[in-house]
Amino acid sequence: MKLLKLIYNPVSGNEDFTESLDYCIQRLQSLGYLVSLYRTEKNQELTKAFFDIEKLNYDGVITAGGDGTINKVINLMKRYNLDMPLGIIPAGTSNDLAVHLTIPYNLDGALDVIAKDNIKAVDLGEIKGDREKFFINVCAGGLFANVAHQTDRRFKNAFGKLAYYLNGLTEISTFEAVPLEITTCETVIKEEVLLFLIFNGSSAGGFNNLGKAAKIDDGLLDLIAVKNVSFNKLPALLVKILQGSHIQDENIIHCKSDYIKVELLDDSIDDFRVDIDGEEGPLLPIEACVHFQEIKIFTP
Numbered sequence: 001m002k003l004l005k006l007i008y009n010p011v012s013g014n015e016d017f018t019e020s021l022d023y024c025i026q027r028l029q030s031l032g033y034l035v036s037l038y039r040t041e042k043n044q045e046l047t048k049a050f051f052d053i054e055k056l057n058y059d060g061v062i063t064a065g066g067d068g069t070i071n072k073v074i075n076l077m078k079r080y081n082l083d084m085p086l087g088i089i090p091a092g093t094s095n096d097l098a099v100h101l102t103i104p105y106n107l108d109g110a111l112d113v114i115a116k117d118n119i120k121a122v123d124l125g126e127i128k129g130d131r132e133k134f135f136i137n138v139c140a141g142g143l144f145a146n147v148a149h150q151t152d153r154r155f156k157n158a159f160g161k162l163a164y165y166l167n168g169l170t171e172i173s174t175f176e177a178v179p180l181e182i183t184t185c186e187t188v189i190k191e192e193v194l195l196f197l198i199f200n201g202s203s204a205g206g207f208n209n210l211g212k213a214a215k216i217d218d219g220l221l222d223l224i225a226v227k228n229v230s231f232n233k234l235p236a237l238l239v240k241i242l243q244g245s246h247i248q249d250e251n252i253i254h255c256k257s258d259y260i261k262v263e264l265l266d267d268s269i270d271d272f273r274v275d276i277d278g279e280e281g282p283l284l285p286i287e288a289c290v291h292f293q294e295i296k297i298f299t300p
């Protein structure tokens with residue numbers, strides 16, 4: 001038998017994964033996997049999840065949760081140097097990484113992907129710092145960027161992605177563009193922006209086409225930034241974003257690089273925080289780089 005660690009978040013999405021836990025274990029056992037369970041806790045590192053890693057040889061780790069849970073698991077795997085494939089059961093609110101990898105949202109579909117044993121190596125983003133922080137999908141800052149981790153859990157559980165959009169709308173009237181310097185290996189851009197996203201995947205906050213040009217296994221990050229357009233132009237731009245035709249828009253900055261630095265050009269702003277895979281990240285300035293095909297994932 002093979003051994004799997006299943007790390008599940010009981011409150012991700014609409015909190016219903018635990019109802020399927022027994023079925024999930026039954027299916028994994030029927031595929032020849034023994035399953036060791038770990039339940040996540042609020043605001044806690046997952047260090048205890050692999051307390052037995054020295055004694056047992058795991059063949060893979062499965063996450064059941066949203067992007068925040070996947071992010072925590074990946075950071076843990078990096079810290080302990082765990083080189084095993086990651087399976088994803090999308091049980092979160094927006095499940096942006098699963099969308100990018102076309103992993104089905106329904107449990108049977110996600111388990112079928114694991115059953116196929118088709119493993120793909122994907123890139124991993126890193127925010128450099130005293131303690132490195134990895135991201136698998138996106139690192140973002142500005143308008144809407146902090147909505148995912150600032151939205152109340154009960155609101156998310158009840159309204160799903162709609163909770164993000166409603167919360168985001170309340171930011172529009174008060175948000176001011178920020179002057180940024182964006183440096184890549186190839187270029188330096190100085191611009192007032194409303195929002196920037198550094199994509200490894202391509203979907204953010206349920207906007208599946210936002211990072212449309214990004215590939216998760218090309219050794220590059222994609223920067224998308226929205227220039228300081230007046231708010232009355234935002235609806236038209238949003239429509240383009242939904243259609244995936246925004247990349248060439250004059251109000252969008254898009255570039256690809258394996259190194260992206262983002263700094264504030266206004267010293268009076270000292271609290272500009274980024275969001276990493278839907279979780280709270282560090283303050284600007286940040287330096288992002290990418291590790292080519294660093295993580296193995298069960299994919300369709």
Ligand SMILES: Nc1ncnc2c1ncn2[C@@H]1O[C@H](COP(=O)(O)OP(=O)(O)OP(=O)(O)O)[C@@H](O)[C@H]1O
Nearest residue numbers: 012013040041042043066067068069092093094095
């Ligand atoms: N047992 C728990 N009780 C309350 N909160 C928890 C628990 N376990 C984890 N969390 C919190 O859940 C958050 C991660 O949620 P996750 O991102 O997986 O789901 P989501 O926000 O519904 O989905 P998505 O990120 O895809 O939109 C973390 O901030 C973590 O602190």
